[in-house]
């Protein structure tokens with residue numbers, strides 16, 4: 516509350532130029548011809564967005580997984596304000612600073628033991644680019660430069676830049692659109708055994724066969740651990756990851772885990788790979804990507820971590836150095852936000868909060884499975900998903916949700932939420948009630964559409 520007192524007044528007194536926005540500003544995945552409506556947000560605190568016209572919406576998105584502590588958190592803002600007054604940015608080439616060192620120390624401490632080296636990237640997609648480049652350079656340093664292919668599973672999502680796109684789901688993603696400009700990599704079926712079910716080892720057969728026949732050319736496997744996010748919100752068995760790690764070891768292939776969506780508590784573990792333990796040890800990545808909630812959602816930052824072995828291989832490569840270094844690498848302001856967010860997570864209040872959210876989501880969404888247009892309902896940690904039988908009209912549903920006083924952004928056939936961990940029971944019920952109402956009504960809009968199309 517204290518943080519934005521000085522800007523509230525001026526923002527609310529000016530009208531937003533929606534027309535300019537519509538004509539000149541790209542929003543994610545939009546057209547300039549047929550812009551979908553955008554809602555003007557004036558401010559946000561806790562779990563609530565305040566629209567320009569004064570309406571308040573309970574946030575069900577954490578602004579795409581990021582804002583886990585809620586908006587305008589006083590300690591994150593104070594830390595950032597202090598950093599802003601001290602050093603908001605300085606180049607990272609030949610220079611270092613305390614926020615980068617403190618953040619990297621924290622990350623090395625909380626991630627699995629093998630991950631000791633930290634590359635500070637500017638966004639999730641860049642963290643994935645960096646991970647893929649690391650894998651290729653590693654094999655150059657190990658005198659196997661022919662290992663240049665990446666192997667992954669279908670239904671994955673790893674970002675929007677070219678290398679990241681090349682390992683996104685080949686059908687749902689952007690492969691066909693950009694054709695030959697997208698590097699052709701290897702794909703196998705997505706993990707089939709759902710989280711919580713008894714693992715069917717044949718899930719790994721295709722992965723095994725592909726590694727067996729092509730490992731000479733494969734540098735790494737990349738996968739989102741436990742939850743395939745933007746590729747379909749699928750929760751899969753941790754046993755799959757355990758088996759995959761063994762296969763990667765057996766066939767001399769690196770394992771890249773993309774925890775950009777799942778990291779920092781969302782699935783009930785600090786990192787989703789912690790669900791996958793065998794003989795008391797967690798499955799360890801050779802390379803790990805983190806982003807989204809890294810700064811608690813306050814500013815863009817991502818990281819790619821790797822093992823000593825990967826770092827050594829890169830150093831032994833002909834280049835001798837790792838070939839990446841963005842202008843805003845290690846931005847001190849972003850690092851300070853991440854340090855503040857990690858300090859909040861270190862209180863461990865998130866654990867009980869996520870458990871409570873999971874219990875409430877399961878109880879309140881259970882009945883939805885009986886709705887005629889609903890295909891599946893699933894909950895893991897602070898994530899609740901309703902999968903519909905067919906693709907929903909995002910713009911129409913978005914408006915319905917706003918009218919119901921909540922911010923939920925469906926995509927494809929999925930109506931899902933991943934609220935800030937600090938959400939109250941009452942606010943969470945507002946979200947689930949809105950989801951239920953909309954999931955029920957969707958029946959009627961689909962039916963009438965069918966009527967029209969059948970003439």
Ligand SMILES: *Cc1c(COP(=O)(O)O)cnc(C)c1O
Pocket residue numbers: 638639640641643672673674675739744745773774775776806807
């Ligand atoms: C969001 C996401 C990315 C891309 O991150 P950006 O910050 O949007 O570039 C990559 N991988 C996964 C799993 C993600 O959820």
